[in-house]
Amino acid sequence: MRVYVTGNITVDETWAISDIPKKGSSIHGNKISQDIGGKGANQAILIARCGIETTLIAAVGNDSNGSWIREQIHAEPLRLLPEKLFPCHSDTSIIFNSEDGDNAIVTTTVAADSLSLAEITQALNGAQPGDVLLQQGNFSVEKTRSLFELAKAKGMIAIFNPSPVKPEFAQLWPLVDIAVLNEHEADLLKPTDVNTLVITHGSQGASLKTPDNHQFCAATPAQAVDTTGAGDTFLAVMLASALRRQSEIDELALTHASKAAAITVSRPGTYSAFPNTAELNALLES
Ligand code: ATP
Secondary structure: OEEEEEOOOEEEEEEEEOOOOOOOOOOOEEEEEEEEEOHHHHHHHHHHHOOOEEEEEOOOEOOHHHHHHHHHHHOOOOEEEOOOOEOOOOOEEEEEEEOOOOEEEEEOOHHHHHOOHHHHHHHOOOOOOOOEEEEOOOOOHHHHHHHHHHHHHHOOEEEEOOOOOOHHHHHHHHHOOEEEEEHHHHHHHOOOOOOEEEEEOHHHEEEEEEOOEEEEEEOOOOOOOOOOOHHHHHHHHHHHHHHHOOOOOOHHHHHHHHHHHHHHHOOOOOHHHOOOHHHHHHHHOO
16 A cells, blocks of 8 residues: 655745844844755655655755755655656745744745646556545645545545645545544534544644544643644654554554654654654554
């Protein structure tokens, strides 16, 4: 069984600045880190580190950031398609952290938007019935819908994590087998007609609802330093735990996910905070 993740991959640059700049101002800042990011890439990297055969279908630009992204992904147990570089800048998130603890984020989506349905369809050529198609909210509603329709036609399992959220995503539930949302997304999209529904509740934990199972899994206590990436870690490890055991999403999958998310929140950064392969294997065998 293989997991196909369609979504975005970005370069995340974090800058320390004294204060969020006013219109027309020119300020000094300090670039403090550069990491791989994007919800598609985050989830694909973590699923692959759990030992599941994973393909990330995401667009990388033909700029120096694109070469850097490819080098980073080369170090992960992950296949990245399409192989071509797109004639645009790679998607980037610039995260400005001000001294008072506030932040402002600027993100581009040009590369993700240039990835056509035909290119994704081609990358999914080898997908078999029973393989997984996992999508987040970075594509248009139309592209997201078409990909879930394709997944259904191929007999794949469709998983949706509608983040960043758009109200129109609520139309897609009939095409989705497994939905994973945080409280805010669930309030907006009111998922129904979904066989397996997982709602995460931050530091409280997560709930699971299936036709014959209703569970709540408390969060694993953690000294939270930076909660960014908790949701991506939770989803990836929950899915990998179930796939490794050829099981449905169950209580053990939520427990594994909550232990992994506790590691991510206890470390600064996002990619640099994710548990590594050894940590994930130890956790998934517990
Ligand atoms: P993000 O967008 O920040 O990645 P999210 O909003 O998608 O996250 P959350 O509901 O915040 O997702 O968190 C997902 C899971 O991570 C929770 O169900 C919980 O298990 C774990 N988690 C989140 N915050 C904490 C915390 N402070 N301490 C321990 N575990 C946490």
